[in-house]
Amino acid sequence: MSKLVVVTGGLREPSSTRLLADRIDAAVREQLTDQGVETTSEIIELRPIGRAIMDALLTGFAGSDLEAVFEAIDDADGMIAVSPAFNASYSGLFKSFFDVLPEETLSDMPVLIAATGGTERHSLVLEHAMRPMFSYLHAIVSPTGVYAATDDFGAHLSERIGQAARDFARLLRSCGPRQHRDVFTEEINAMESLLRDSAAEPGPGEPLD
Amino acid sequence: MAGMQFGIFSVGDVTVDPTTGRAPTEAERIQATVTMAKKVEEVGLDVFATGEHHNPPFVPSSPTTLLGFIAAQTSRLILSTSTTLITTNDPVKIAEDFSVLQHLSGGRADLMLGRGNTGPVYPWFGQDIRAAVPLTVEHYGLLRRLWREKVVDWDGEFRSSLQGFTLAPQPLDGVPPFVWHGSIRTPEIAELAAYYGDGFFANHIFWPASHTERMVGLYRKRFEHYRHGGADQAIVGLGGQVFMRPNSQDAVNEFRPYFDNAPVYGHGPSLEEFTAQTPLTVGSPQQVIDRTLGFRDYVGDYQRQLFLIDHAGLPLKTVLEQLDMLGEEVVPVLRKEFAIGRPERVPDAPTHESLVRAAAEAAADDGSDDTTEEVDT
Numbered sequence: 179m180s181k182l183v184v185v186t187g188g189l190r191e192p193s194s195t196r197l198l199a200d201r202i203d204a205a206v207r208e209q210l211t212d213q214g215v216e217t218t219s220e221i222i223e224l225r226p227i228g229r230a231i232m233d234a235l236l237t238g239f240a241g242s243d244l245e246a247v248f249e250a251i252d253d254a255d256g257m258i259a260v261s262p263a264f265n266a267s268y269s270g271l272f273k274s275f276f277d278v279l280p281e282e283t284l285s286d287m288p289v290l291i292a293a294t295g296g297t298e299r300h301s302l303v304l305e306h307a308m309r310p311m312f313s314y315l316h317a318i319v320s321p322t323g324v325y326a327a328t329d330d331f332g333a334h335l336s337e338r339i340g341q342a343a344r345d346f347a348r349l350l351r352s353c354g355p356r357q358h359r360d361v362f363t364e365e366i367n368a369m370e371s372l373l374r375d376s377a378a379e380p381g382p383g384e385p386l387d
Numbered sequence: 388m389a390g391m392q393f394g395i396f397s398v399g400d401v402t403v404d405p406t407t408g409r410a411p412t413e414a415e416r417i418q419a420t421v422t423m424a425k426k427v428e429e430v431g432l433d434v435f436a437t438g439e440h441h442n443p444p445f446v447p448s449s450p451t452t453l454l455g456f457i458a459a460q461t462s463r464l465i466l467s468t469s470t471t472l473i474t475t476n477d478p479v480k481i482a483e484d485f486s487v488l489q490h491l492s493g494g495r496a497d498l499m500l501g502r503g504n505t506g507p508v509y510p511w512f513g514q515d516i517r518a519a520v521p522l523t524v525e526h527y528g529l530l531r532r533l534w535r536e537k538v539v540d541w542d543g544e545f546r547s548s549l550q551g552f553t554l555a556p557q558p559l560d561g562v563p564p565f566v567w568h569g570s571i572r573t574p575e576i577a578e579l580a581a582y583y584g585d586g587f588f589a590n591h592i593f594w595p596a597s598h599t600e601r602m603v604g605l606y607r608k609r610f611e612h613y614r615h616g617g618a619d620q621a622i623v624g625l626g627g628q629v630f631m632r633p634n635s636q637d638a639v640n641e642f643r644p645y646f647d648n649a650p651v652y653g654h655g656p657s658l659e660e661f662t663a664q665t666p667l668t669v670g671s672p673q674q675v676i677d678r679t680l681g682f683r684d685y686v687g688d689y690q691r692q693l694f695l696i697d698h699a700g701l702p703l704k705t706v707l708e709q710l711d712m713l714g715e716e717v718v719p720v721l722r723k724e725f726a727i728g729r730p731e732r733v734p735d736a737p738t739h740e741s742l743v744r745a746a747a748e749a750a751a752d753d754g755s756d757d758t759t760e761e762v763d764t
Contacts, residue, residue, distance in 0.1 A: 233656045236654065236656075237593065237652045238593065238594070239594045239595060239598070239664075241664055242595075360572055364573070365606070366574050366578050368519070368575075369524075369574070369575040369578040369579065371578065372524050373578070373582045376524055376525060
């Protein structure tokens with residue numbers, strides 16, 4: 179059983195970014211199902227949580243709806259992330275979402291990157307913007323991304339989606355179910371060691387374990 | 388002052404009043420802070436705490452100077468901080484400053500330690516923000532020894548060594564000021580407070596209550612883990628943020644421009660959203676009473692409640708009116724209601740007198756043979 183989340187940053191309704199996200203999602207699930215891995219996916223559209231993302235940037239905390247989205251991502255085994263290309267990069271909303279997502283959420287997460295744009299001239303947005311950002315976040319970025327210009331929706335897009343889905347399915351299967359890090363407990367344990375090692379006076383009585 | 392302590396904590400920001408377009412001068416802001424602190428005592432509250440900042444638009448860069456001046460003009464008020472930067476201040480200077488304040492105020496000083504969240508303060512004071520946690524542990528370890536050992540020989544990583552150092556003046560009555568550790572969401576700070584059996588203060592103003600619940604829960608559990616007492620006997624303080632008028636709609640209307648332009652959360656969520664998501668309460672005194680009593684539902688019986696009432700450009704006159712309402716209508720009810728159902732074994736808020744008593748009892752215990760501490764159940 180594999181749980182996927184699909185983050186899609188399209189702004190229009192209907193959105194070609196969402197269309198691309200849906201097609202990749204379907205292709206990946208088909209691959210995994212064929213290989214005997216039962217797969218579910220959850221679509222996360224950024225437009226409806228746009229204000230919540232900005233509020234989280236301004237206040238430093240996420241509202242409850244946004245918290246629920248973060249939990250869904252934390253719970254997933256893999257992510258498909260799709261952004262429109264704006265000004266030679268991902269969209270500001272897409273970046274802002276990953277700016278407020280709690281640190282370490284994407285650590286060790288297999289991610290398939292994809293983007294849409296008006297023309298094929300923006301295709302390197304995958305390699306020059308999206309891949310470095312997800313690498314920085316310690317995600318495991320699938321080697322094959324999908325860039326779709328408007329014209330591509332009339333051309334060989336299905337084949338490229340199929341190739342990216344095959345590579346991503348292989349990555350997901352080799353990574354297996356995700357090990358969730360409990361950063362909270364890790365920090366407390368590290369602090370206890372630090373206190374016991376360097377506190378200047380003998381610590382309190384033996385803890386009750 | 389048995390049971391719980393109530394008071395206010397001030398950030399000390401100089402902010403334009405959005406309704407007049409005017410900001411107070413630094414001199415006006417500092418004098419207003421003194422006026423507020425005196426009023427806190429006058430209306431029957433217990434604690435005034437000042438922040439510490441080293442950059443504009445804030446004025447309290449020298450907290451014990453401010454608190455010493457207030458101490459001279461009050462007789463009952465507990466003087467505290469919110470927070471004292473344990474990372475960038477020299478622990479020797481903290482020990483000296485608060486020892487003097489303790490003597491001047493007749494034992495009315497305590498302090499809340501924090502790491503500070505303004506990055507450049509670290510290099511300005513010769514420290515490295517990446518080492519904030521080990522720096523906190525080392526500095527606080529030294530501070531504790533300075534207050535407890537007559538002659539200190541000390542070696543560490545972040546400060547020059549001390550050989551044959553004796554703190555002057557020694558703590559009043561041989562008892563160091565009570566220490567709180569303040570945090571919004573850093574589990575390490577809850578762990579530090581629990582390790583030493585100190586107080587833990589959850590900021591509880593800018594973040595959802597769920598974070599406070601988690602942090603206080605962690606602190607209580609670890610306090611028991613380190614055998615300082617039961618989880619319900621840990622010493623907990625909470626922040627809170629209120630704005631009141633007799634008629635709740637008047638409170639909302641009057642506070643809205645201050646909220647909308649506030650430095651911390653302004654231009655983001657609406658007042659209504661922020662009120663729903665955080666402990667901010669804007670309304671009638673009764674609404675403040677009801678909301679505050681609800682804090683106990685998720686942190687348990689606690690010891691200290693401080694309110695933020697003077698930020699975001701609110702004029703002094705308005706702040707003093709808030710204090711009148713807190714003193715006359717809100718806190719007397721909170722004292723009474725919080726006392727109901729509060730178990731015997733939950734400690735009162737610590738004071739100098741209670742610490743002196745505890746030290747005397749501990750000394751008497753050491754004198755007799757192997758007296759084991761009895762905990763009422």
